[in-house]
Amino acid sequence: MSTVVLIGSQWGDEGKGKVTDFLAEKADVVVRYQGGTNAGHTLTVGDEVFKLHLIPSGILYPGKRCIIGNGVVLDAAALTKEMAGLQERNIDISQLRISDRAHVVMPYHKRFDELDEEQRGKGKIGTTLRGIGPAYMDKVHRTGMRVADLLDEQELRGKLTLLLEGKNLLLTKVYDAEPFDADLLFEEYRKYADILRPYVTDTSLLLDEEIRSGSKILFEGAQGTMLDLDHGTYPFVTSSSPTAGGACMGTGVGPTRINHVLGVAKAYTTRVGDGPFPSELHDETGDRIREIGREYGTTTGRPRRIGWLDAVVLRYASRINGLSYLALTLLDVLTGQETIKICTAYRYKGETIQHVPAMLGALEECEPVFEEFPGWQEDLAKIDRFEDFPAAAKNYVRRVAELTEVPVALVSVGPKRKQTKILHDIF
Ligand code: GDP
Numbered sequence: 123m124s125t126v127v128l129i130g131s132q133w134g135d136e137g138k139g140k141v142t143d144f145l146a147e148k149a150d151v152v153v154r155y156q157g158g159t160n161a162g163h164t165l166t167v168g169d170e171v172f173k174l175h176l177i178p179s180g181i182l183y184p185g186k187r188c189i190i191g192n193g194v195v196l197d198a199a200a201l202t203k204e205m206a207g208l209q210e211r212n213i214d215i216s217q218l219r220i221s222d223r224a225h226v227v228m229p230y231h232k233r234f235d236e237l238d239e240e241q242r243g244k245g246k247i248g249t250t251l252r253g254i255g256p257a258y259m260d261k262v263h264r265t266g267m268r269v270a271d272l273l274d275e276q277e278l279r280g281k282l283t284l285l286l287e288g289k290n291l292l293l294t295k296v297y298d299a300e301p302f303d304a305d306l307l308f309e310e311y312r313k314y315a316d317i318l319r320p321y322v323t324d325t326s327l328l329l330d331e332e333i334r335s336g337s338k339i340l341f342e343g344a345q346g347t348m349l350d351l352d353h354g355t356y357p358f359v360t361s362s363s364p365t366a367g368g369a370c371m372g373t374g375v376g377p378t379r380i381n382h383v384l385g386v387a388k389a390y391t392t393r394v395g396d397g398p399f400p401s402e403l404h405d406e407t408g409d410r411i412r413e414i415g416r417e418y419g420t421t422t423g424r425p426r427r428i429g430w431l432d433a434v435v436l437r438y439a440s441r442i443n444g445l446s447y448l449a450l451t452l453l454d455v456l457t458g459q460e461t462i463k464i465c466t467a468y469r470y471k472g473e474t475i476q477h478v479p480a481m482l483g484a485l486e487e488c489e490p491v492f493e494e495f496p497g498w499q500e501d502l503a504k505i506d507r508f509e510d511f512p513a514a515a516k517n518y519v520r521r522v523a524e525l526t527e528v529p530v531a532l533v534s535v536g537p538k539r540k541q542t543k544i545l546h547d548i549f
């Protein structure tokens with residue numbers, strides 16, 4: 123049995139898509155377990171770039187089973203578009219499977235996401251406006267629409283009529299917004315149902331069969347630890363569990379069947395959206411890293427906020443996820459920096475602390491304590507072996523492993539598959 127959960131160790135966009143695609147060569151199955159189209163995973167193969175939002179990042183390898191688990195909130199309109207987009211580029215999607223228990227993001231969820239953000243004003247979360255929060259709200263509130271409901275016309279019509287009574291009351295009486303038409307939604311969604319039907323199944327059962335037959339399974343997290351609903355910088359988080367535990371809930375695979383957890387971390391830190399970010403850079407160095415790393419959101423195009431690597435956050439991620447290994451990405455982006463910093467602790471109310479405080483106000487007050495390192499000038503992508511990297515780059519990677527007490531298994535020095543150095547085999 124070989125099962126690996128891959129998670130984001132920071133605030134998302136760590137390069138999970140790239141690392142998943144890289145590892146997918148050896149995996150048999152790739153599974154998404156939470157989030158929705160708020161995710162944007164970029165894969166670069168040769169000169170081609172693929173941006174995936176719902177489909178697992180194993181899809182570019184023919185024959186690999188790609189599963190959308192029950193924990194994902196599935197935007198049927200976006201998914202059918204993503205599927206068609208891949209097919210137009212001659213990517214075989216016949217191995218895609220979709221959980222019958224996944225919840226569906228409906229157009230009213232997206233509308234409520236917008237209205238909630240407008241209403242929050244200055245206190246907005248900076249969501250991706252993809253309806254994620256409202257869809258998970260309905261799931262928890264037990265008023266969600268599941269994929270299984272979507273496939274049953276009677277159920278779809280009945281649920282839409284019932285649910286829209288309440289939703290439209292809220293929209294018109296509270297938000298002063300336009301109501302939704304149940305008949306129009308029914309006609310639109312039965313068409314999506316017809317496209318999705320051949321791919322829908324009980325994916326927990328499928329995963330059980332795969333595990334029993336010895337398949338190598340990669341669980342692909344979206345978002346990141348600091349965006350986790352329970353463990354992130356609440357309320358500036360997403361509405362799911364991107365951490366390793368979420369893989370069990372979001373797929374119907376028990377915890378005793380997970381072997382390893384791989385944390386993907388950028389060699390620095392980025393965050394898109396609002397909320398505290400202790401090691402954030404507000405200077406030219408941050409701007410420089412944003413331009414070299416092309417740090418603009420895959421989903422929304424927003425410029426990402428930039429900061430130095432935060433070892434307090436990575437140690438926290440190690441504890442919450444039980445990390446076995448780290449994959450350190452975008453190391454090449456730091457090339458050319460005279461010096462590089464790592465945040466090793468926070469100063470809070472005159473004391474040095476090593477943990478992430480729960481209170482948002484406290485985290486906002488935390489001042490980073492930095493360790494400084496000499497940089498390097500060499501183009502890392504041109505060096506074949508990690509052992510031949512400049513001493514300063516090797517030292518930086520070693521220090522990350524030391525500070526986090528997690529061995530670094532992969533170092534990524536460019537978006538392409540071959541721009542990856544293996545320090546420990548994952549599969
Ligand atoms: P994800 O959401 O975690 O999958 O990350 P994104 O795809 O949103 O953002 C990561 C970006 O960095 C993408 O544009 C990737 O193509 C790119 N990328 C990934 N790894 C590397 C790397 O090692 N070096 C460079 N320069 N770019 C990388």
Ligand code: IMO
Nearest residue numbers: 134135160161162248249250344345360394395
């Ligand atoms: P990937 O998988 C980075 C952020 C949003 C916002 C907060 C809540 O590409 O790493 P939501 O729409 O989820 O309700 O927004 O979470 N966010 C992400 N940031 N990468 C992501 O996904 C993100 N998905 C959501 O910017 O701050």
Ligand code: MG
Nearest residue numbers: 135162163420
């Ligand atoms: Mg992303």
